[in-house]
Amino acid sequence: MIRSLQIFYDLVDTRSFTETGRRNFMTQSAVSxxxxxxxxxxxxxxxxxxNRQVGLTRAGRMVYVAAREILHRYxxxxxxxxxxxxxxxxxxxxxxxxxxxxxxxxxxVTAFLKQHPKIxxxxxxxxxxxxxxxxxxxxxDVGVIAYxxxxxxxxxxxxxxxxxxxxxxxxxxxxxxxxxxLTRLKAQPFIAMHSGLQTRRTLxxxxxKAGVSLTPVHEFxxxxxIKRAVEVEMGVSVVPRDTVxxxxxxxxxxxxEIIEGPIEHPIKILTRRDADLPLPAEKFIQSLxxxxxxx
Numbered sequence: 001m002i003r004s005l006q007i008f009y010d011l012v013d014t015r016s017f018t019e020t021g022r023r024n025f026m027t028q029s030a031v032s033x034x035x036x037x038x039x040x041x042x043x044x045x046x047x048x049x050x051n052r053q054v055g056l057t058r059a060g061r062m063v064y065v066a067a068r069e070i071l072h073r074y075x076x077x078x079x080x081x082x083x084x085x086x087x088x089x090x091x092x093x094x095x096x097x098x099x100x101x102x103x104x105x106x107x108x109v110t111a112f113l114k115q116h117p118k119i120x121x122x123x124x125x126x127x128x129x130x131x132x133x134x135x136x137x138x139x140x141d142v143g144v145i146a147y148x149x150x151x152x153x154x155x156x157x158x159x160x161x162x163x164x165x166x167x168x169x170x171x172x173x174x175x176x177x178x179x180x181x182l183t184r185l186k187a188q189p190f191i192a193m194h195s196g197l198q199t200r201r202t203l204x205x206x207x208x209k210a211g212v213s214l215t216p217v218h219e220f221x222x223x224x225x226i227k228r229a230v231e232v233e234m235g236v237s238v239v240p241r242d243t244v245x246x247x248x249x250x251x252x253x254x255x256x257e258i259i260e261g262p263i264e265h266p267i268k269i270l271t272r273r274d275a276d277l278p279l280p281a282e283k284f285i286q287s288l289x290x291x292x293x294x295x
Contacts, residue, residue, distance in 0.1 A: 002074055004038040005067040007031055008046065012064050015054045038063075089118035092280040095140035098125045099199075099223050103243045104160060104267055105144055112287050119280045128198065135272055141281040143270035144288075146240070147198035156268040159288050162240045164203065164263040166256040167247075169233045174256060181259040182210045189235035191226050192216035199265070203238055206263050227253065240265045 011020045017028040024031070039046050044059035056064060096105050101123060113121060126134060128149070134140035136153060148156055166185070168174050174184075185207075192214070193200040207214060217235055220226050223243045230237050231252050238258070247253035269285055271277060277285070 001038075001041070002071070004034045004041075005063075006071060007034045008038055009064065009067045009071060011035065011047075011054060012056065012060075017054075088116045088279055088283050090278060090280050091120045091122065092142070092278070092284055093122050093124070093140045094142045094144065094284065095124045095126050095131045095134045096144040097128060097131065097146065099240070099243060100144050100146055100267055101125050103223075103240070103245075104162075108288060108291065112284060115287075116280070116283060119283075121280075121284075132270070135270055138272075138275075141271070141275075141278060142284060144267065145270060146265055146267045147202055148268050148270055149198070153273055154270050155273045156270055157285070157289065158266060159269045160267045160291065162242050162265040162267060163261065164238050164258065164265055165241045165244070166236060166238055166258060167227070167230050167244055167253050168236045168256065169231055170251060170254055171233060172236065172254070174236075175254045177256055179257045179259050182207060182212050185214060185236065185238075186212060189217040190214045191218045191220070191229050191235040191237040193223075193226065193239075194219050194221040197221065199240070203263070206260070210260055238263075 007020060007024055007026075010023050011017065011031065014020050014023070017031050021028050021031050035047065042059070042063065044063075045057050046060035046063055048055035048057055048060075094105070094109075102125075105123070109121060109123060113119065124134070124140065128145055131140070131143045131145055132149070132151060132154065135143050136151075143154075144159060146162075148154075150156075166174075166180050174180055193203070195201075195204075218229060220229070223239055226237050226239060227244060227247060229235065231247070241255065244253050244255055248255050269288060271281070271285070
């Protein structure tokens with residue numbers, strides 16, 4: 001088909017069966033045969049044979065325009081396939097919030113750099129507002145954050161859906177349970193994320209919907225401090241499950257599923273909509289999206 005389109009295109013371009021044959025290393029008779037086969041394939045006459053000049057029918061004009069685009073694309077494809085594979089190298093600037101960077105990105109970054117050792121990956125931990133600003137001003141290529149605020153200039157793709165769990169110390173009366181209702185938190189000293197964080201705002205919405213009003217005894221701006229406080233029995237908390245995987249394995253914390261759950265903790269990949277991503281950024285995003293979405 002590509003061959004016949006090329007011959008037809010050359011015929012229209014040269015207006016000559018002789019010149020078209022010369023360009024394609026074939027006889028005039030072979031040019032005519034290709035043209036006839038193309039017309040039979042498409043079910044329409046392409047050349048107006050009522051005069052001696054090469055004139056186009058309505059269908060011929062449509063096929064000529066389409067052939068120009070098809071042949072151009074095909075030439076690009078052939079050229080791309082002949083090129084040797086591009087080596088993935090260069091700089092990659094990734095911005096993440098502290099919790100996401102420590103608990104979600106760390107293993108992926110290690111595996112990615114083993115696969116692409118010539119990439120200079122720079123990972124910055126930024127608050128949510130600064131993370132978005134870094135992307136918009138070109139100081140970061142990729143952002144990874146939980147509960148990102150929508151922005152018309154930023155594209156968000158789901159990287160992973162973690163879920164929230166209740167955590168208690170091994171000595172807590174609930175330590176032997178598997179599930180607990182949010183309503184039971186009212187009788188417990190509650191340790192919360194800082195009220196300005198989106199994770200905290202989302203949890204507050206869920207609590208209000210469940211008819212639960214809590215006054216935290218402590219507020220922290222990062223999960224590490226919350227975990228340490230729960231470990232020394234200062235209270236209980238609700239955190240993303242992946243952030244306590246190590247402590248649950250070692251036995252320093254217990255995690256309990258939320259009866260009213262699951263309360264999702266979506267983590268998303270942010271990029272600028274109008275930016276052409278460098279190859280290292282494209283490969284990094286591909287590696288993140290290749291991982292299971294559910295935590």
